[in-house]
Amino acid sequence: MRLLHLSDPHFFCPEALSVKRLLNKRILGLANWLLKRGRRTSNEHLELLPPLISELGPKALCITGDLAHLGQAEEFQRAKTWLECLEKQAPVKIVPGNHDIYLKECRNEMVKSFGRFFSLNHDTPASNTQLETIFPQVDIVDDIALIGVSTAYPSGFYKATGRIGAKQLARLEELLESLSREGLFRVMLLHHPPVPGVVSKRKALEDHLPLMNLVRKKGVELVLFGHSHIRFFKTANKDTGTPFLIGAPSITSITQDVPKRAGLYSVDIERAGGKWQVRLKDYILSQDRAAFQARSCDTFSFD
Numbered sequence: 001m002r003l004l005h006l007s008d009p010h011f012f013c014p015e016a017l018s019v020k021r022l023l024n025k026r027i028l029g030l031a032n033w034l035l036k037r038g039r040r041t042s043n044e045h046l047e048l049l050p051p052l053i054s055e056l057g058p059k060a061l062c063i064t065g066d067l068a069h070l071g072q073a074e075e076f077q078r079a080k081t082w083l084e085c086l087e088k089q090a091p092v093k094i095v096p097g098n099h100d101i102y103l104k105e106c107r108n109e110m111v112k113s114f115g116r117f118f119s120l121n122h123d124t125p126a127s128n129t130q131l132e133t134i135f136p137q138v139d140i141v142d143d144i145a146l147i148g149v150s151t152a153y154p155s156g157f158y159k160a161t162g163r164i165g166a167k168q169l170a171r172l173e174e175l176l177e178s179l180s181r182e183g184l185f186r187v188m189l190l191h192h193p194p195v196p197g198v199v200s201k202r203k204a205l206e207d208h209l210p211l212m213n214l215v216r217k218k219g220v221e222l223v224l225f226g227h228s229h230i231r232f233f234k235t236a237n238k239d240t241g242t243p244f245l246i247g248a249p250s251i252t253s254i255t256q257d258v259p260k261r262a263g264l265y266s267v268d269i270e271r272a273g274g275k276w277q278v279r280l281k282d283y284i285l286s287q288d289r290a291a292f293q294a295r296s297c298d299t300f301s302f303d
Contacts, residue, residue, distance in 0.1 A: 065097025
């Protein structure tokens, strides 16, 4: 089965800003955009994605958060229109990022806009806006379980931390226990990296230790994440129970720095000779921004 993984488009609507909207943490996000991110990103090459997705023919398109930049309703609507366009090529499954709940007041509008994409079956109740009860969200496609986990919450000034929370972790433990008996290949989607050292403490997942202890105890084969805006992958470690980790860069990045330039991953998962195999292909935006080009391809086996 083929998955495509991308992350962090950061749709931004500066024309919707007002003085009232900036009297909070958003002023920092605007400064970040003006000084750094706005110079390094572009939405123009997103038009290359639909034909590429159609060509690759994935069973699911996995997007690991930060669809918006400042959590504005106008950004959610722009991102929703984009998701609906991508959905014409392949089923879409997303998890929210910290920028999608930039402020507490953003949550209801975010869930209203994106809730149907939390599950491939579009079965998130429209009346439920409590992420700790919506997630984890699991979809089973062929012999693959796609497990969406939310790390999004409105962190304080100067912070971009993530948090899963005790309620979601408890539900996740029950879910992993059930899936472990079914012989499925388990893929977890979340926004923040689940291990330390990928991002600074100011941007880290606060409860990564209980999450990884749970993963090692109950089992997850592959974790897809975003947030770091950099290409990252680390193979599974059977001895420690650490899963295969894949981090995607921002899909709108136009930097010439290869690790941070826009791209997406094609992830083929299949069982061969009694073992699971993952074939990972990295697609990167060309320097002229005219195409996404295959950069590397590796195959990994799981006992």
